[in-house]
Amino acid sequence: MQWYVKVLQNYAGFQGRARRTEYWMFTLISVIISAILAILQSAAHLSLLLTGLYSLAVFIPGLAVAARRLHDTGRSGLWILIALIPFIGAIILLVFMCLDSQPDENQYGTVPK
Template sequence: MQWYLDVLKNYVGFQGRARRKEYWMFFLFNSIVSIVLSILDRVLHVSPLLSTLYSLAVLLPYLAVSIRRLHDTGKSGWWLLIGLIPLVGAIILIVFMCQDSQPNDNQYGPNPKNEFKSLS
């Protein structure tokens, strides 16, 4: 849950890098909340009001963590636009998001894995 809240706090942080764990934990909690809100929309017999409002609220944090995740693998945030290509784009993005971090500092900043090691 802390990973989800950290992404929300850094909702306009497009600079730097994001670990795989940060991205996928945000994705997991975001998916769970979306499913729960969709169920609530159906139970309350309202148009998808709650899920639409939630989706709009987390759009910027999702874009920010996705771009930082691409930065962590050494790719520009513009690669996120490849997701606009049906099916193939989504598969390519999933592969990018699953890749390990570049081991050392890159043009987007220091490796976030090393930052956590030095704190412990």
């Protein structure tokens, strides 16, 4: 949970680097929260209210942590845009997010480990 809170505290921080743990824990907790909200939304017969609001709330932090994760692998945050290419773009982005950090300091900052 600390990783999730850390990302939210650095709400719009696109500078620096993010470890794999930070990115994937944020993603995991976001998916779990979205699933719980979808179940509650369905039970209460609300039309996309809960999940829509939650998605809007974590959109910018999600982009920021993804950009920082790409920085950690030595890539520009603009590589996020590759996800706009259907199917192949998402696979390439997934591979980038799974890659190990650069072991030394790069142009985006020091090693976060």
